Amino acid sequence: MKRRADNLVVFLGPSLPAEEARRLAPCTVLPPARQGDVWRALSLRPRAIALVDGVFEAQPSVWHHELLAAMEAGVAVFGGGSMGALRAAELAPHGMVGVGRIFEWYRDGAVVDDSEVALLHADAEHGFRPLTVPLVNVRHAAECAAKARVLGREAARALVEAGEAVFYQERTWARVLEGVAPRWSTATRAAWDVWFSRGVEDLKRRDALACLRTAAEWVASGAPAPRGPAQSPSSLVRRRRLVDGVTGVQDGWVSSGRVLASLREAPDAEALAEAGLRRALLAGWARTQGLHVSEAEVAEVEAGWWRQQRVPVARRGAFLARLGLDDRGLRRLCEERALERLVLAHASRLLPDGPSWDEALAAEARLNGRWAEAAREVGEDPTEGVGSGNAAE
Structure with a gap:
């Protein structure tokens, strides 16, 4: 993570290519968010964060607490398309702005499982290219085909159910159509093939674009930064943020966890x-x-x-x-x-009969040896001495 300030930070992966996002709006594009990444992104001092993609299974997902911390810090947080839509539906009451159809589905309870937006994708070297089809795209295709009268109500429902039956890492259009084949007539499949060959809209991509545009428009508007309600995170969250944070150095950033490990020694x-x-x-x-x-x-x-x-x-x-x-x-x-x-x-x-300032001073000075040093200094100063044995005479 480079040490610089950016108005808009975007977490993107398979939903939208980074190059396209940068053409759409000036922004810093980061990979799909993992747990701790939003905390780390706050070091860039953004005005807004657009969360689109995030990890699901292989690594811990982005935490609600870090999104709340961003909003508490006065950063506008937008979500849509994928993990962002899910988190926005969960945190909308706290000020996170949800964008797009997928967000609306989660918000309204039409879909509830995070696997609805999950897919298998390539690594960063290959641009996070999607390798399987998310279930929300199957749902969207079924809706569009029904509106175009390519599929009837039952045929559209069968398509979605066939998509639900395939594990997300194996869900390709070929597998979905193979699963729905026994429930479709020959005429239905022929009509679908013609319609599908013209191209099917990618709902995650559409929502990702909408999320990015909404965030960029807010930044460009110059609107005052929102301020979320003050949070009282648990000790677990505080420790996690401490370890996951970053610290500035001359050439960039280092892990705060590593700094803490050094201090322990x-x-x-x-x-x-x-x-x-x-x-x-x-x-x-x-x-x-x-x-x-x-x-x-x-x-x-x-x-x-x-x-x-x-x-x-x-x-x-x-x-x-x-x-x-x-x-x-x-x-x-x-x-x-x-x-x-x-x-x-x-x-x-x-406290009842609580300690005085002088008592505290004396107690600490006696424990760390300063009392003896002060006494010696007093004894060496003739103007401060009380005289040996004078009190007994």
């Missing part, structure tokens, strides 16, 4: 983890107590952090990328730090 790994855990636990405890911080308090923490980094405003995006962060990720960390400060500032009041 660092001499100060335990100290870093304990500091992070303390902040997260204090912030989490504060939330359970109904405490919150204002936007101004979070902004104050963030401004202070930026002052410490001494990074010019124009370079802040690249700086965050090198930390594996974006604006919203930084804000979450600053909110945690603000909650931590709130708890520490009022520690003596948050």
